[in-house]
Amino acid sequence: EVQLVESGGGLVQPGGSLRLSCAASGFTFSSYEMDWVRQAPGKGLEWVSYISSSSSTKYYADSVRGRFTISRDNAKNSLYLQMNSLRAEDTALYYCVRHAASDAFDIWGQGTMVTVSS
Amino acid sequence: QSVLTQPPSASGTPGQRVTISCSGSSSNIGNNYVYWYQQLPGTAPKLLIYRNNQRPSGVPDRFSGSKSGTSASLAISGLRSEDEADYYCAAWDHSLSGWVFGGGTKLIVL
Numbered sequence: 473e474v475q476l477v478e479s480g481g482g483l484v485q486p487g488g489s490l491r492l493s494c495a496a497s498g499f500t501f502s503s504y505e506m507d508w509v510r511q512a513p514g515k516g517l518e519w520v521s522y523i524s525s526s527s528s529t530k531y532y533a534d535s536v537r538g539r540f541t542i543s544r545d546n547a548k549n550s551l552y553l554q555m556n557s558l559r560a561e562d563t564a565l566y567y568c569v570r571h572a573a574s575d576a577f578d579i580w581g582q583g584t585m586v587t588v589s590s
Numbered sequence: 591q592s593v594l595t596q597p598p599s600a601s602g603t604p605g606q607r608v609t610i611s612c613s614g615s616s617s618n619i620g621n622n623y624v625y626w627y628q629q630l631p632g633t634a635p636k637l638l639i640y641r642n643n644q645r646p647s648g649v650p651d652r653f654s655g656s657k658s659g660t661s662a663s664l665a666i667s668g669l670r671s672e673d674e675a676d677y678y679c680a681a682w683d684h685s686l687s688g689w690v691f692g693g694g695t696k697l698i699v700l
Binding site for chain 2: 507509516517518519522531532533534567572574575576577578580581582583
C-alpha cells in the first residue's frame with residue numbers, strides 16, 4: 473500500500489524550531505518529487521515547498537523562504553522539513569505529498585500538526 | 591488572499607449538476623495545467639482532476655474539469671450527498687516559481 477506518514481509536529485514557542493519527517497512506503501521513493509503543503513485551522517491549502525527526486529532542485533513559498541529547509545534521504549525513504557524562526561502564522565496541519573509525473577499531488581499523508589504559541 | 595479565486599460556497603440538490611469556478615492569470619492557469627482536489631470533512635485532500643480534465647482511476651465520471659484562458663471549472667453531475675466537501679483548484683505559477691491554490695469552495699448538498 474502506498475503510504476506517507478508524517479511525524480515531528482507539536483507545540484513550539486515563537487522563534488523556535490521544529491523538524492518534520494515523512495516516512496514513505498509502498499513505492500519507489502527515490503523516483504518521485506515531493507512537496508509539503510499546509511493547512512491552517514479552518515483555512516485553505518497552502519503549498520510550502522518542493523524537492524526534486526535527486527534534491528537538486530528546491531522551491532519555497534515566499535512565506536517560508538529563508539526560514540524553512542526541505543530535504544530528503546532516499547536511502548531512508550524519508551522527506552524532511554526543517555522549520556526555523558517559527559511564527560504564529562505557521563500554525564497549521566502539515567501534509568507530506570507525493571508529486572506525480574503529471575505534476576499532480578497524487579498521494580497525501582494524514583498530516584502532522586504544528587502549533588506556534590507562547 | 592489566494593492567487594486563484596474560487597467562490598467560497600456552492601450548493602445543489604441530489605441529482606443536480608453544479609460547477610465550481612477557479613480564476614487566475616496568465617502566470618498560472620493561463621499557461622499551465624489546472625488540478626482539482628476534494629477534501630472530505632476531517633480527511634486529507636484527494637486528487638480529483640489532473641492536467642485540466644483528466645480523472646485518476648477510481649474517480650467517477652460524474653466529475654469533470656475544463657479550462658479556458660485564465661479560468662477553469664469543475665463540474666459535478668448527478669450530485670450525491672457524499673460529494674459534500676471542500677474543493678480546491680491548483681496550478682503552477684511561473685512568476686512565483688511555486689504552486690498556488692484557490693481559497694477553496696465548500697459544496698453543500700441540500
